[in-house]
Amino acid sequence: MRAFVTVFGTDRRGIIAQVSAFLNEKKINILDISQTIMEDQFAMVMKVDTEECREDLAAVAAEAAEMGERIGMSVHVQHEDIFNAMHRV
Amino acid sequence: MFHTNEVIETIEMIDKEHLDIRTVTMGISLLPCIRENAEKTAEAVYERVIGRAERLVPTAEKLSREYGIPIVNKRVSVTPVSLITAAFPEESGKIALALDRAADALGIDFLGGYSALVHKATAEYEEKFLSTIPEALSSTKKLCSSVNVGSSRSGINMDAVRKVGELVKETARLTAAEGGIGCAKFVAFCNAVEDNPFMAGAFHGVGEADTVINVGVSGPGVVQHALSFAPEADLTEAAELIKRTAFKITRVGQLIAKEAAKRLGVSFGVVDLSLAPTPARGDSVAHILEELGLERVGGHGTTAALAMLNDAVKKGGVMASSRVGGLSGAFIPVSEDIGMIEAAEKGAISLEKLEAMTCVCSVGLDMIAIPGDTPASTISAILADEAAIGMINHKTTAMRVIPAPGKKVGDRVDFGGLLGHAPVMAVHAGSAERFIARGGILPAPIHSFKN
Numbered sequence: 001m002r003a004f005v006t007v008f009g010t011d012r013r014g015i016i017a018q019v020s021a022f023l024n025e026k027k028i029n030i031l032d033i034s035q036t037i038m039e040d041q042f043a044m045v046m047k048v049d050t051e052e053c054r055e056d057l058a059a060v061a062a063e064a065a066e067m068g069e070r071i072g073m074s075v076h077v078q079h080e081d082i083f084n085a086m087h088r089v
Numbered sequence: 090m091f092h093t094n095e096v097i098e099t100i101e102m103i104d105k106e107h108l109d110i111r112t113v114t115m116g117i118s119l120l121p122c123i124r125e126n127a128e129k130t131a132e133a134v135y136e137r138v139i140g141r142a143e144r145l146v147p148t149a150e151k152l153s154r155e156y157g158i159p160i161v162n163k164r165v166s167v168t169p170v171s172l173i174t175a176a177f178p179e180e181s182g183k184i185a186l187a188l189d190r191a192a193d194a195l196g197i198d199f200l201g202g203y204s205a206l207v208h209k210a211t212a213e214y215e216e217k218f219l220s221t222i223p224e225a226l227s228s229t230k231k232l233c234s235s236v237n238v239g240s241s242r243s244g245i246n247m248d249a250v251r252k253v254g255e256l257v258k259e260t261a262r263l264t265a266a267e268g269g270i271g272c273a274k275f276v277a278f279c280n281a282v283e284d285n286p287f288m289a290g291a292f293h294g295v296g297e298a299d300t301v302i303n304v305g306v307s308g309p310g311v312v313q314h315a316l317s318f319a320p321e322a323d324l325t326e327a328a329e330l331i332k333r334t335a336f337k338i339t340r341v342g343q344l345i346a347k348e349a350a351k352r353l354g355v356s357f358g359v360v361d362l363s364l365a366p367t368p369a370r371g372d373s374v375a376h377i378l379e380e381l382g383l384e385r386v387g388g389h390g391t392t393a394a395l396a397m398l399n400d401a402v403k404k405g406g407v408m409a410s411s412r413v414g415g416l417s418g419a420f421i422p423v424s425e426d427i428g429m430i431e432a433a434e435k436g437a438i439s440l441e442k443l444e445a446m447t448c449v450c451s452v453g454l455d456m457i458a459i460p461g462d463t464p465a466s467t468i469s470a471i472l473a474d475e476a477a478i479g480m481i482n483h484k485t486t487a488m489r490v491i492p493a494p495g496k497k498v499g500d501r502v503d504f505g506g507l508l509g510h511a512p513v514m515a516v517h518a519g520s521a522e523r524f525i526a527r528g529g530i531l532p533a534p535i536h537s538f539k540n
Contacts, residue, residue: 008100032090034092034093043093045096056151056155057154057155058150058151059154061154061155061157076100078155078156078157079155079156079157081348082099082156082157082341083091083095083099085340085341085344086095086340086341087091
């Protein structure tokens with residue numbers, strides 16, 4: 001299954017490392033990364049493959065949101081279809 | 090790969106602009122539940138609703154987490170109960186209790202369908218069924234009830250209209266301790282639809298599949314936000330912007346509806362192309378109209394702005410979904426929309442203007458608190474006016490008013506949660522007693538004979 005991981009918050013060192021470590025621990029493979037700084041805010045969108053992940057996406061999404069709170073960032077994990085539905089005809 | 094802006098747009102719509110799926114509603118046929126007496130029927134109804142909907146709440150919650158979109162309400166609609174209890178109508182209340190118990194066990198928010206379709210005539214068993222509605226609404230928590238009193242094809246059953254006025258008053262009396270909340274769970278329609286996922290008027294029509302999933306979307310905040318970036322746009326451009334936004338909102342509804350139906354192993358019914366407000370700030374249909382340039386909703390220009398909004402929502406939504414239905418359009422419930430509440434508190438909007446607005450939008454006079462001493466005949470007359478608008482214009486119209494016990498114009502009534510709060514609005518003092526007492530059928534218009 002393909003999903004998108006989105007990370008927002010105040011920029012600092014180590015954000016990508018922490019998020020990647022979380023994904024690695026969940027056996028989630030990163031396919032593509034787009035990262036930028038928008039008005040001093042760190043914004044990153046990752047396309048990921050959850051094929052090897054043994055937990056279901058709903059559980060990963062909840063854990064990712066908790067992990068985000070711990071590192072002071074807003075972290076969303078969502079099935080790719082919601083973006084396909086909204087942004088592709 | 091999506092552009093970062095696209096991904097951020099979706100997340101902001103959800104996190105900051107209140108985009109949500111307002112309801113995933115499972116329609117369940119109760120026709121296989123008819124037994125020889127009320128007790129056995131009630132038991133069969135309970136078993137069937139539980140059997141069909143037991144995975145509804147966990148499935149919707151899982152979908153919500155996977156896609157990262159809130160699903161605010163999980164609901165069930167059933168076959169109009171008057172059809173199930175025709176052999177023992179006085180005992181319909183037993184079915185009401187069984188349905189409420191099932192709703193509680195399932196953890197759903199509302200269950201609709203304690204209903205009767207009497208648009209052409211009220212059969213004897215329906216007359217008896219109607220009389221059980223106030224008691225059913227006051228003895229249950231999650232049950233919703235509706236009555237269809239007219240249609241463009243059949244005309245308006247004015248005897249039923251008279252009866253509804255009395256039912257509303259009686260329901261208010263029986264739930265007086267809670268501000269007449271029973272009336273918030275009751276709606277009377279003209280041209281009721283069989284696949285509506287929204288309460289209080291959801292029921293599962295006899296022409297529907299055995300079990301279906303209908304989804305109602307929301308997102309007035311998203312539309313308002315989009316318009317706020319185009320303050321200079323002319324109304325053609327504004328309509329285009331609303332269409333594009335409605336398309337995106339509806340696509341999410343279509344995705345959730347298809348996926349929920351698949352996982353639950355039932356038919357996908359329709360997506361209701363709706364803009365449904367909540368009392369939260371930033372989730373208001375009234376504020377969209379104000380964003381379009383009205384100082385305050387309810388003033389001159391409101392009907393035109395609403396007509397444009399309603400039409401653009403439909404045009405954008407139709408292309409986004411393979412099957413649309415339900416009520417489809419912008420809702421204007423007074424107590425459930427912060428912009429409407431503010432306008433009503435300032436006296437900027439009246440019942441008459443709301444009635445005009447219902448000519449061009451979905452659905453009708455909705456969630457309006459009126460003085461507790463309003464006569465039943467006046468409530469019937471309000472409904473007759475609404476039904477006439479629906480009948481002549483081939484659209485669904487409805488009335489959900491709460492004659493708040495002991496309250497006067499300007500007093501505040503609080504219903505809690507999504508039902509919100511509202512100031513009591515004035516009704517006309519002139520009596521319609523003699524008009525309503527006439528009864529009979531108000532004939533269907535000449536243009537209904539299309540065959």
